[in-house]
Amino acid sequence: MIIAVLEGPVIIPSPSWVSYLPQAKILKKEVLSISLSRDDDYKLTPKKLSDTIAQTYSKQRILILNNPNNPTGAEYSKEELEDIAEVCRKNNVIVISDEIYARTSFDFEKFSSMAKIYPEKTIVTGGLSKDRSAGGYRMGVGIFPNNKELIEDILKIAGSTYSCVAAPIQYAAIVAYSQDPEIEKYIYNCAQIHSTIGRITSLRLNKIAGVNATIPKGAFYLLVDFNAYSDKLKEIGFNSCAEFCEHMVGVEHTALLPGNSLLLPEDDFSVRLSYVDYDGDEVLKAWQRNQPHTDQEKEEFVEKNCPLVSQGIKNIERYFAQVSEGKMPVHA
DSSP states (O other): OOOSSOOEEEEEESSTTTHHHHHHHHHOEEEEEEEOGGTTOOOOOOHHHHHHHHHHSSSEEEEEEEOOOOOTTOOOHHHHHHHHHHHHHHTEEEEEEEEGGGGGGGTTGOOOOOOHGGGGEEEEEEETTTTTTTTTTTEEEEEOOOHHHHHHHHHHHHHHHOSSSSSHHHHHHHHHHHOOOHHHHHHHHHHHHHHHHHHHHHHHHTTTTTOOEEOOOOOOOEEOOOOOHHHHHHHOOOOOOOHHHHHHHHHOOOOEEEGGGGGGOOOOOEEEOOOSSSSHHHHHHHHSSSOOSHHHHHHHHHHHHHHHHHHHHHHHHHHHHHHTTTOOOOOO
């Protein structure tokens, strides 16, 4: 709805969450994708933003910035956002700052919102579902700058589209956003659990020869780069990341989201890995009983309480051991 009422091309940093591009295309918007680099931790840089803006002739542009990021787990510092905001001010860029994973930041005290830095033209979007573990409660939240016309236009579309949020979800939201101490403690514990599992997962993946995984700072995803095996994968018959991911599911029963879904080229063998394949209630209880502190304790916590995550990493390692020998992987 926000993209619909705003004028100008939509700038989407890539790799990207899967829905931004289809939403812009449905609205027949011009889309400019900015390819991000592993050298920059897959974060948007002021230079890349400036270079992309120079390709447009519109009076206004729309930048979608996801922080913390899905699929990489990256998080922008205050200084990084200030540098991006400076470019936005000079070039009349409205920022849609998708901060639905803000409270899953592993160090929320240091989290910075673009709305605090660039309040005049930042729209913060979020929702009830992620940090409160309420996946079925699809209530979106928008925090808008003081722009009466923009807010009225959004309300017109909302009123004509869904009228109102379902009553049970409204009641749930009143409680969820009440800053109840019990809920706040729950959110904090979940973020710490995500931090532990995410960093152990990243560490283990990066120990596999030729594999590069991001080190997440928030959310519960990381980006895994298998491009060191690109030639080998093509030699054994995979022409796209999607074909490889489909085969991985069949052979190792391990699901990865292919890069082409993340606004990456089809032959870029990078994937999104979600590391929350475990019983959340049991993991939370185990954390509360005996919170791990040392690196060894954290390793043991993940191995004991997240067996499917650990097994998935072992499956990936076994799969690429066969790829490295030029073999089509088979299930062991």
